Amino acid sequence: NAGVTQTPKFQVLKTGQSMTLQCAQDMNHEYMSWYRQDPGMGLRLIHYSVGAGITDQGEVPNGYNVSRSTTEDFPLRLLSAAPSQTSVYFCASSYGAKPFSGANVLTFGAGSRLTVL
């Protein structure tokens, strides 16, 4: 059981380039989300999805796009990378559209470290 798989693990981009961070889960989870983690800032929510075909914005959505065409996949797209998007990105998923009750566990991937020069 792979859990939440993020690719790539490391990526270096030049300003203005585009790329997609991939996230896949094999647990049939309804809820998926993307966070970025910066020193002293904790994790900040970028976008989230409560099911296939449904996405919504988090705290810091600007500069990022998402889509959820299947239950398993939730890619995060950077259309024109900026140095301010240098960060570690985490994808997380949970069974059920409300992942915050005691019965549900939010499972995180291992992270993708992105550097924008």
Added chain:
Amino acid sequence: TQLLEQSPQFLSIQEGENLTVYCNSSSVFSSLQWYRQEPGEGPVLLVTVVTGGEVKKLKRLTFQFGDARKDSSLHITAAQPGDTGLYLCAGNYNQGGKLIFGQGTELSVKP
């Protein structure tokens, strides 16, 4: 806007000492979670609290949810080097889809 304030941000203690980490907000949570994160890995859920005044224990860790559901604390008794890591609180408001994290507490326990 940072809705969750964690304190302290850094904590360095000796093995065997006790410590408390605080998580505060001006807003009411429908639920609150505590996570632990090690370098190079994603956060791992420790506990979820949903009822005001609730206390949960996980071995040497005690988690408390404030009566008004605006604050929480994590107390570690007799800390060990294996407790070293980043501790994060995360709150959910109005049972929506957003889980908002505090800025984290970096704990170092020295032998």
